[in-house]
Amino acid sequence: MNKKMLQKAKALKPRLCHEIKTIEQKEILKAGESAVFDFGNHYVGYLTVKLSSVGSPQDAPAFIKFKFCETSPEIEEDTANYHGWISKSWLQEEWVHIDVLPCTLKLPRRYAFRYVKIEAVALSSKFDLVINSLSLDAVTSAPEEIKLSGASEKEKAIDRVALRTLRECMQYEFEDGPKRDKRLWLGDLRLQALANYQTFKHNDLVKRCLYLFAGTANNQGEISACVFTQPKVIADDTYMFDYSLLFIPTLLDYVCATNDIALGEELYPLAVKQLELAAKNFDNDVVRDSDKLGWCFLDWNLYLNKQCGAQAVYIYCAKSAVALLKLLGKDTKQLECDIENKSKAMLDRFFDSELKLFVSGKDKQVSYASNVWACLAQVLSNEENAKLLERLAVADAVKPVTPYMYHHYVQALIDCGLKQKARTVMTDYWGAMVETGADTFYELFDPENPEESPYGNKAVNSYCHAWSCTPSYFIRKYFER
Amino acid sequence: MNKKMLQKAKALKPRLCHEIKTIEQKEILKAGESAVFDFGNHYVGYLTVKLSSVGSPQDAPAFIKFKFCETSPEIEEDTANYHGWISKSWLQEEWVHIDVLPCTLKLPRRYAFRYVKIEAVALSSKFDLVINSLSLDAVTSAPEEIKLSGASEKEKAIDRVALRTLRECMQYEFEDGPKRDKRLWLGDLRLQALANYQTFKHNDLVKRCLYLFAGTANNQGEISACVFTQPKVIADDTYMFDYSLLFIPTLLDYVCATNDIALGEELYPLAVKQLELAAKNFDNDVVRDSDKLGWCFLDWNLYLNKQCGAQAVYIYCAKSAVALLKLLGKDTKQLECDIENKSKAMLDRFFDSELKLFVSGKDKQVSYASNVWACLAQVLSNEENAKLLERLAVADAVKPVTPYMYHHYVQALIDCGLKQKARTVMTDYWGAMVETGADTFYELFDPENPEESPYGNKAVNSYCHAWSCTPSYFIRKYFER
Numbered sequence: 001m002n003k004k005m006l007q008k009a010k011a012l013k014p015r016l017c018h019e020i021k022t023i024e025q026k027e028i029l030k031a032g033e034s035a036v037f038d039f040g041n042h043y044v045g046y047l048t049v050k051l052s053s054v055g056s057p058q059d060a061p062a063f064i065k066f067k068f069c070e071t072s073p074e075i076e077e078d079t080a081n082y083h084g085w086i087s088k089s090w091l092q093e094e095w096v097h098i099d100v101l102p103c104t105l106k107l108p109r110r111y112a113f114r115y116v117k118i119e120a121v122a123l124s125s126k127f128d129l130v131i132n133s134l135s136l137d138a139v140t141s142a143p144e145e146i147k148l149s150g151a152s153e154k155e156k157a158i159d160r161v162a163l164r165t166l167r168e169c170m171q172y173e174f175e176d177g178p179k180r181d182k183r184l185w186l187g188d189l190r191l192q193a194l195a196n197y198q199t200f201k202h203n204d205l206v207k208r209c210l211y212l213f214a215g216t217a218n219n220q221g222e223i224s225a226c227v228f229t230q231p232k233v234i235a236d237d238t239y240m241f242d243y244s245l246l247f248i249p250t251l252l253d254y255v256c257a258t259n260d261i262a263l264g265e266e267l268y269p270l271a272v273k274q275l276e277l278a279a280k281n282f283d284n285d286v287v288r289d290s291d292k293l294g295w296c297f298l299d300w301n302l303y304l305n306k307q308c309g310a311q312a313v314y315i316y317c318a319k320s321a322v323a324l325l326k327l328l329g330k331d332t333k334q335l336e337c338d339i340e341n342k343s344k345a346m347l348d349r350f351f352d353s354e355l356k357l358f359v360s361g362k363d364k365q366v367s368y369a370s371n372v373w374a375c376l377a378q379v380l381s382n383e384e385n386a387k388l389l390e391r392l393a394v395a396d397a398v399k400p401v402t403p404y405m406y407h408h409y410v411q412a413l414i415d416c417g418l419k420q421k422a423r424t425v426m427t428d429y430w431g432a433m434v435e436t437g438a439d440t441f442y443e444l445f446d447p448e449n450p451e452e453s454p455y456g457n458k459a460v461n462s463y464c465h466a467w468s469c470t471p472s473y474f475i476r477k478y479f480e481r
Numbered sequence: 482m483n484k485k486m487l488q489k490a491k492a493l494k495p496r497l498c499h500e501i502k503t504i505e506q507k508e509i510l511k512a513g514e515s516a517v518f519d520f521g522n523h524y525v526g527y528l529t530v531k532l533s534s535v536g537s538p539q540d541a542p543a544f545i546k547f548k549f550c551e552t553s554p555e556i557e558e559d560t561a562n563y564h565g566w567i568s569k570s571w572l573q574e575e576w577v578h579i580d581v582l583p584c585t586l587k588l589p590r591r592y593a594f595r596y597v598k599i600e601a602v603a604l605s606s607k608f609d610l611v612i613n614s615l616s617l618d619a620v621t622s623a624p625e626e627i628k629l630s631g632a633s634e635k636e637k638a639i640d641r642v643a644l645r646t647l648r649e650c651m652q653y654e655f656e657d658g659p660k661r662d663k664r665l666w667l668g669d670l671r672l673q674a675l676a677n678y679q680t681f682k683h684n685d686l687v688k689r690c691l692y693l694f695a696g697t698a699n700n701q702g703e704i705s706a707c708v709f710t711q712p713k714v715i716a717d718d719t720y721m722f723d724y725s726l727l728f729i730p731t732l733l734d735y736v737c738a739t740n741d742i743a744l745g746e747e748l749y750p751l752a753v754k755q756l757e758l759a760a761k762n763f764d765n766d767v768v769r770d771s772d773k774l775g776w777c778f779l780d781w782n783l784y785l786n787k788q789c790g791a792q793a794v795y796i797y798c799a800k801s802a803v804a805l806l807k808l809l810g811k812d813t814k815q816l817e818c819d820i821e822n823k824s825k826a827m828l829d830r831f832f833d834s835e836l837k838l839f840v841s842g843k844d845k846q847v848s849y850a851s852n853v854w855a856c857l858a859q860v861l862s863n864e865e866n867a868k869l870l871e872r873l874a875v876a877d878a879v880k881p882v883t884p885y886m887y888h889h890y891v892q893a894l895i896d897c898g899l900k901q902k903a904r905t906v907m908t909d910y911w912g913a914m915v916e917t918g919a920d921t922f923y924e925l926f927d928p929e930n931p932e933e934s935p936y937g938n939k940a941v942n943s944y945c946h947a948w949s950c951t952p953s954y955f956i957r958k959y960f961e962r
Contacts, residue, residue, distance in 0.1 A: 057709045063570035089544035089603040095576040100711045122570040228538045230581045
């Protein structure tokens with residue numbers, strides 16, 4: 001723990017902007033009945049409900065269930081039989097007994113939602129529950145509304161939803177999702193920061209988050225995949241090969257966007273340290289594969305082999321380190337030598353000369369993750385990368401399931417010059433989410449499998465997820481001109 | 482509504498005595514596990530729990546269920562499938578999500594319990610829930626502990642439980658039960674007051690309750706069976722033939738116990754008014770039978786015919802009115818004439834000369850309720866009543882299911898001189914509850930049917946119920962000498 005850095009993070013803690021939204025919709029419920037309230041857009045905040053009763057005096061407690069939904073299909077989704085592998089405590093549901101009506105009930109927890117379903121689970125036969133009004137105290141640290149961008153109505157619609165996604169995830173930190181996990185994850189932060197530089201420009205929030213990661217690096221200097229800030233700032237004990245390394249491009253992007261050279265100077269040793277630590281996982285410049293679930297993230301696909309992608313991420317991040325060190329006027333010779341070795345090993349070990357695609361693991365799995373990251377790492381020329389991605393598009397490859405992986409695919413297409421294809425992929429993929437009625441972009445979206453969930457049940461999926469916000473970045477950075 | 486009377490009731494609102502009980506019992510729970518905490522006696526109050534976590538950082542909310550139990554069998558009782566006819570909102574259960582551990586969780590509602598079961602319904606696999614300690618803020622308006630009475634260990638044990646029952650039900654009003662309904666009912670008040678005069682002598686609490694009933698009489702002057710005091714003082718719309726009338730002996734008992742003639746003067750017109758209103762239900766001095774559930778209470782037996790018992794309650798209360806009026810120096814001639822007519826009609830209509838028992842309704846049902854109330858109404862001589870009760874004991878009669886009805890049976894036995902039999906009935910019936918491990922006496926107890934519940938499911942039964950507290954009255958008033 002670096003207390004000085006954490007003090008700097010604390011000093012950068014933003015004030016939240018509050019917006020009160022009220023629904024004046026009176027509903028009278030008998031036991032077993034429910035009503036749905038629609039706030040018209042996705043919000044993150046605190047709900048207050050004015051309740052009363054009609055009929056005889058209230059001769060029993062009112063037992064009320066609240067269900068908060070980010071999307072309309074969730075309203076009728078069965079959650080009682082949830083048995084996914086992450087905790088059902090993430091279901092945004094509450095059960096409350098009210099002894100005395102009328103009352104103004106302020107629920108103490110924060111929820112992410114557009115819809116609230118209120119059910120009178122149990123009353124007595126002598127009175128009905130009256131919901132008089134709902135009031136929402138919505139919070140964000142995104143300072144203001146941003147003018148929409150995009151060349152078409154479709155792109156503008158995508159931009160609107162992407163901006164909303166980013167805004168909702170901007171709280172005291174950049175959260176991965178305001179429904180779940182409500183926490184700062186490095187992979188999400190990197191993409192949020194990219195979108196932020198093009199939109200809200202709340203650069204101090206990025207700085208705060210960089211300090212939070214840097215200040216909670218462990219004794220070896222390793223940066224966690226995730227930081228908790230409640231009840232106190234502490235690193236999660238989840239360390240992922242790619243996430244730790246991605247601290248480097250996140251810092252580089254920040255320095256480039258803000259010209260805050262001082263922060264670069266302060267944090268570059270820790271950034272470079274991630275390469276040193278990651279290098280322990282290599283034999284002869286080839287990263288070791290692992291059966292350990294989550295040793296490297298890349299995408300939320302449980303069948304994805306991560307070895308090749310991990311190698312590529314390393315090279316990508318080492319190149320970011322070189323760029324950062326050059327900005328700071330430091331020597332980069334050793335790093336460049338390392339990059340050359342790892343790049344050569346990458347081609348030798350993972351490039352399949354028959355398929356002319358990168359393959360991963362002992363089963364030589366072909367995936368978007370491996371090939372997209374290979375492009376981003378630029379171990380081949382742009383021309384070769386473009387051909388690689390064209391082959392990939394028609395190959396029998398493991399596809400991305402998250403907007404996170406789709407982001408990297410779009411970026412890779414842009415980097416190797418396939419800008420129009422990139423734009424089509426973006427508008428097709430994120431546009432399909434908009435067509436489902438999305439107010440914010442989802443944690444997971446597989447157009448071929450709407451039931452996709454890495455958690456065994458999509459009831460705990462997050463429908464406003466930071467890593468999905470990058471269309472606002474792509475549109476402004478690449479597609480406007 | 483009589484505002485002056487309600488102001489007087491308000492002025493008599495007692496302060497509650499608080500007692501803090503703490504359990505320092507550390508339990509570590511994985512998801513799905515639970516722990517039971519035993520406070521060692523029945524309490525009414527508010528629970529605070531100190532919670533924390535062990536393992537990795539708390540990466541999901543802790544979803545916790547609390548179950549409050551008055552008796553140990555309730556701990557494992559299945560409540561999930563409760564489908565009784567009164568609201569399951571009475572089940573003393575809560576579901577709470579805790580976003581940030583450690584925390585001190587203060588549950589806002591009041592519960593009646595000895596045992597608390599805490600279940601970690603959902604956590605994540607990365608941390609366990611730690612329960613560090615429980616703290617209970619127990620409340621009562623009973624001023625102090627009372628010395629036990631009783632000639633035997635068994636009687637003393639019964640007295641201890643009866644005193645505890647009364648004490649727990651003494652809050653801002655005399656409640657019927659601190660679990661359910663937590664309210665002032667007239668039938669309960671009358672018995673609580675009798676026990677109170679012999680024990681806690683918190684006579685102002687009786688006075689307050691008399692004012693609450695009197696002050697909420699409706700425009701016709703009819704007194705409700707029950708008064709709500711939250712969110713404001715209001716009469717329930719439940720009017721029961723016997724409960725309205727029982728205001729008279731309740732007032733008489735108060736005046737006799739306290740010599741507060743002024744309250745007698747103030748309230749006797751309303752008391753006598755109950756007779757006048759009840760008289761509308763008579764044809765030729767015989768009360769009309771009714772199919773309406775709950776038109777007259779007498780006992781929680783859904784098969785009990787109430788006609789004969791109602792007639793007897795009327796006569797009993799009219800005689801109480803005569804005693805009250807005589808105390809106040811008022812004329813009673815008209816009332817005495819009415820009593821004579823109703824008593825004659827009672828014998829003509831309800832006394833079966835073959836069975837030599839009172840029978841009720843068109844099916845001539847034989848019940849304890851009818852015959853016991855006939856004794857209490859003293860339409861026969863004490864000698865005849867004694868014989869009646871002896872015949873009743875061997876007859877095929879509908880038996881009492883509540884301590885409320887058992888109270889009247891014991892009182893009737895005493896009144897006609899069968900004091901030893903009364904004592905045996907009391908020690909057998911209440912003693913059997915003590916043998917089940919009762920800390921307080923139950924709302925319902927049928928030794929022949931432990932599953933007895935008038936609500937379709939005993940999970941909502943109250944196990945600390947005011948009308949069960951009268952052994953402390955019987956022992957001190959009749960069985961000490």
